[in-house]
Amino acid sequence: MRMSHIALGLTLLSGCAGRQPAPLVPGRWVDLTHAFSGQTIYWPTAEPFRLEKVFEGTTAKGFHYAANRFSAAEHGGTHMDAPIHFAEEAATVDRVVLDQLIGPAVVVDVSSKALANRDYRVGVADLVDFERAHGSIPVNSIVLLRTGYERFWPDPVKYLGTAERGEEAVAKLHFPGLAPEAAEWLARQRRIRAVGLDTASIDYGQSTLFESHRILARHNIPIFENVAGLGELPAIGATIVALPMKIEGGSGAPLRIVAWTPGR
Numbered sequence: 001m002r003m004s005h006i007a008l009g010l011t012l013l014s015g016c017a018g019r020q021p022a023p024l025v026p027g028r029w030v031d032l033t034h035a036f037s038g039q040t041i042y043w044p045t046a047e048p049f050r051l052e053k054v055f056e057g058t059t060a061k062g063f064h065y066a067a068n069r070f071s072a073a074e075h076g077g078t079h080m081d082a083p084i085h086f087a088e089e090a091a092t093v094d095r096v097v098l099d100q101l102i103g104p105a106v107v108v109d110v111s112s113k114a115l116a117n118r119d120y121r122v123g124v125a126d127l128v129d130f131e132r133a134h135g136s137i138p139v140n141s142i143v144l145l146r147t148g149y150e151r152f153w154p155d156p157v158k159y160l161g162t163a164e165r166g167e168e169a170v171a172k173l174h175f176p177g178l179a180p181e182a183a184e185w186l187a188r189q190r191r192i193r194a195v196g197l198d199t200a201s202i203d204y205g206q207s208t209l210f211e212s213h214r215i216l217a218r219h220n221i222p223i224f225e226n227v228a229g230l231g232e233l234p235a236i237g238a239t240i241v242a243l244p245m246k247i248e249g250g251s252g253a254p255l256r257i258v259a260w261t262p263g264r
């Protein structure tokens with residue numbers, strides 16, 4: 001069983017990444033995706049996820065058949081922001097290349113600070129602290145920020161800071177994010193492949209100018225939001241496979257994100 005898992009992992013990683021065959025390490029897959037349901041958290045102004053039954057049961061010819069239809073905003077639940085979300089004429093979801101979505105992860109755990117301060121912004125100092133402990137963040141890493149807010153999912157009061165909906169609710173959002181200076185540092189000094197975190201937005205809840213989004217978009221860096229399961233990953237050594245729904249012209253999309261994690 002384990003061998004077949006490993007074989008599958010290696011085939012998939014070497015097949016998709018192309019230029020970077022995966023190392024021969026034993027490990028397992030970790031799902032970093034929240035399931036989509038009526039409970040899924042969306043931005044206060046965004047349409048939530050809806051699943052409508054089209055048919056479920058036995059057909060006139062005697063066989064079972066089930067089918068649904070769904071609708072949702074692009075930006076909610078575990079999803080990806082494409083650069084076009086905050087940069088004119090930048091890449092849409094369908095044009096973000098696979099090389100940016102599959103690669104080695106570093107997981108920066110700031111949960112002790114972020115859980116103590118809902119408005120915490122991960123700064124350059126946090127990234128430097130990480131590097132002191134784990135070595136320099138390699139070029140082309142997928143940087144994942146663990147704030148610890150996953151534990152509040154799917155309670156909007158604890159996760160977002162408010163359960164209210166609509167335009168007025170936006171000012172009541174309180175959750176941690178990435179400081180603009182740190183976004184700039186990751187883009188310029190570490191030339192990362194992608195960035196993700198376990199909150200609803202890469203900019204903290206109180207942001208009104210969405211500067212980190214804009215900086216990352218300008219550098220053509222996709223963003224993964226509402227990521228789950230970061231506590232199961234090592235600080236270094238995991239490989240991320242993050243595949244958004246390929247919406248032509250989309251500014252973002254639901255994302256299935258998983259990690260290959262070394263270990264027995």
Ligand SMILES: [Zn+2]
Pocket residue numbers: 075076079080081225252
């Ligand atoms: Zn988004």
